[in-house]
Amino acid sequence: MPELPEVETTCKGISPIVGSKIKHIIIRQPKLRWPIPPALSEFKNLIVKKVSRRAKYILIHTDQGAFIIHLGMSGRLCLIKQGLTAAKHDHVDFILTNNRLLRYTDHRRFGSILWSDEDPLNHRLLCELGPEPLSRSFNGQYLFKITRTKKTAIKTTIMDQKIVVGVGNIYANEALYLAGISPIRKTQSLSLEECQALVKAIQKILKRAILQGGTTLRDFLSADGKRGYFKQKLQVYGRQGELCFSCTKILSSEKIGQRMTVYCRTCQK
DNA sequence: ATAATAACCTGAGGGC
DNA sequence: TGCCCTCAGGTTATTA
Numbered sequence: 001m002p003e004l005p006e007v008e009t010t011c012k013g014i015s016p017i018v019g020s021k022i023k024h025i026i027i028r029q030p031k032l033r034w035p036i037p038p039a040l041s042e043f044k045n046l047i048v049k050k051v052s053r054r055a056k057y058i059l060i061h062t063d064q065g066a067f068i069i070h071l072g073m074s075g076r077l078c079l080i081k082q083g084l085t086a087a088k089h090d091h092v093d094f095i096l097t098n099n100r101l102l103r104y105t106d107h108r109r110f111g112s113i114l115w116s117d118e119d120p121l122n123h124r125l126l127c128e129l130g131p132e133p134l135s136r137s138f139n140g141q142y143l144f145k146i147t148r149t150k151k152t153a154i155k156t157t158i159m160d161q162k163i164v165v166g167v168g169n170i171y172a173n174e175a176l177y178l179a180g181i182s183p184i185r186k187t188q189s190l191s192l193e194e195c196q197a198l199v200k201a202i203q204k205i206l207k208r209a210i211l212q213g214g215t216t217l218r219d220f221l222s223a224d225g226k227r228g229y230f231k232q233k234l235q236v237y238g239r240q241g242e243l244c245f246s247c248t249k250i251l252s253s254e255k256i257g258q259r260m261t262v263y264c265r266t267c268q269k
Numbered sequence: 270a271t272a273a274t275a276a277c278c279t280g281a282g283g284g285c
Numbered sequence: 286t287g288c289c290c291t292c293a294g295g296t297t298a299t300t301a
Contacts, residue, residue: 168295220294
C-alpha cells in the first residue's frame with residue numbers, strides 16, 4: 001500500500017485536474033474503511049482549486065469544500081478518458097470536463113473518501129497527526145525528545161502517524177537498515193545521535209522513493225497508470241532469507257506489531 | 270496512559 | 286480442483 005512516496009506520486013499525477021470541474025460523482029461501492037458520505041452522489045459542478053497531501057491523505061480542494069482521500073493498502077487513483085468500462089473494484093468515478101474522469105480503485109477497501117466543508121486539516125482524522133517527515137520540524141532533537149518514555153520497538157514508533165507521518169512498512173524497514181539501527185530496539189534506548197541518523201535515513205529513503213515514483217509491489221499505479229520503480233532499490237524489504245548487500249550474511253525476519261520486518265543482525269545494532 | 274491485538278476486506282499462492 | 290492456511294504499501298477500536 002501506498003506510503004508517502006506513492007501518495008505523493010499520486011498527487012502529482014492527478015494535479016492536472018486543477019482548474020477543471022467535477023460535474024458529478026458516481027459511487028458504485030460506498031463501503032470503504034468509512035462509508036462514503038451519501039451526499040457526494042448529489043454533488044454537482046465543483047471547481048477543483050488545488051490538490052495537496054497531508055500525511056498519506058490526498059486533499060482535493062474545491063470551491064465548495066475538500067475531498068479527503070486515503071488509499072489504504074490497495075487504493076489507487078487514475079486519471080483516464082471517459083468511456084472505459086468499470087472493473088470489479090473501481091468503486092468511484094469523479095466525472096470531469098474534457099471527457100476525463102478520476103477513478104478510485106481499491107480491491108481491499110481499506111481506503112476512504114471523505115468530505116470536509118471547511119479546512120480539511122481540522123478533520124478529526126488529520127488534526128492530531130505528527131510532523132511531515134520532509135519538514136524541518138521532523139529532526140533528531142524532536143524524535144529524541146518525544147520518545148524518551150516509549151518502550152515499543154523503534155520500528156513501530158516510526159510507523160506511528162502521531163510521531164511522524166508517511167512512513168509505512170516498506171520504508172520503515174529500509175530506513176532502519178540505512179541507519180544501521182535494529183528494528184527491535186526499544187525506542188527509548190536510542191541516543192540523540194541515533195535519532196538524528198534515523199531521521200536522516202527516513203528522509204533519504206523517502207526522497208529517493210519519490211524520485212522513482214514510489215514502490216509497486218502489486219497494486220500501486222500512478223494516476224497515469226505507471227508503476228513505481230523503487231522496488232528495484234529495496235535493500236531489505238521482501239528479501240528475508242537472502243543475503244545482506246553489505247555484509248553478505250543472511251537477512252533475518254520476524255513480526256513486529258503484526259508487520260513483517262526484515263533486517264540484518266550484523267549491520268543493524 | 271500506554272501497549273498489544275483484533276478487526277475491517279479481497280485475492281494470491283502454497284501445502285496437502 | 287478444492288480446501289485451508291498465510292500473507293499483503295494501513296489505521297482505528299477494543300482489550301489488557
